[in-house]
Amino acid sequence: KNEVEQSPQNLTAQEGEFITINCSYSVGISALHWLQQHPGGGIVSLFMLSSGKKKHGRLIATINIQEKHSSLHITASHPRDSAVYICAVRWATSGSRLTFGEGTQLTVNP
Amino acid sequence: DTAVSQTPKYLVTQMGNDKSIKCEQNLGHDTMYWYKQDSKKFLKIMFSYNNKELIINETVPNRFSPKSPDKAHLNLHINSLELGDSAVYFCASSRRDRGLLNTEAFFGQGTRLTVV
Numbered sequence: 001k002n003e004v005e006q007s008p009q010n011l012t013a014q015e016g017e018f019i020t021i022n023c024s025y026s027v028g029i030s031a032l033h034w035l036q037q038h039p040g041g042g043i044v045s046l047f048m049l050s051s052g053k054k055k056h057g058r059l060i061a062t063i064n065i066q067e068k069h070s071s072l073h074i075t076a077s078h079p080r081d082s083a084v085y086i087c088a089v090r091w092a093t094s095g096s097r098l099t100f101g102e103g104t105q106l107t108v109n110p
Numbered sequence: 111d112t113a114v115s116q117t118p119k120y121l122v123t124q125m126g127n128d129k130s131i132k133c134e135q136n137l138g139h140d141t142m143y144w145y146k147q148d149s150k151k152f153l154k155i156m157f158s159y160n161n162k163e164l165i166i167n168e169t170v171p172n173r174f175s176p177k178s179p180d181k182a183h184l185n186l187h188i189n190s191l192e193l194g195d196s197a198v199y200f201c202a203s204s205r206r207d208r209g210l211l212n213t214e215a216f217f218g219q220g221t222r223l224t225v226v
Contacts, residue, residue: 100154102150103151
């Protein structure tokens, strides 16, 4: 069964801390997304990766295709980073089938 | 200048009713999607349309029928609503589909449907 697992499910940090959220998947993919869902419910696409590393502001996303693993890092975390972060993949051999992780609830305290 | 807009934002209705959720995007994208987010916040794709043509139809009950009058609109019509249909429904769009994830995705704000 093709699966996407995220860890941790919940994460509480103090402002300024470096944060890492992990995503593992079971078989080969063609691309991986990191999404952010705000407390108000809106979803924003943060990154789309098929290899290597991408950086946007304080956010960094990496992917290791061989290990079937991706990480989302937040440097100098801030309370406004509090949100649910969701990993989503497109399987390489399943056409347009899409699978989402269950999300990581991040709370950054001042 | 909302990129992907859904209406209504909230919808409360009784079991057995028929309701529609509308979605419009002004990004010039070819591909639009409907996702369902359950009470555990788990997202699952329901449908995808590319240039008004259905390309993804996950195992969604026949009571759900997407309609795409043009490539800027993808509406979701639900017949005979059931309690289990209560969820947040997200519309999204992207440039020409290669499975959403090969292009940047833009999401609507979601429609919280409550069936009572």
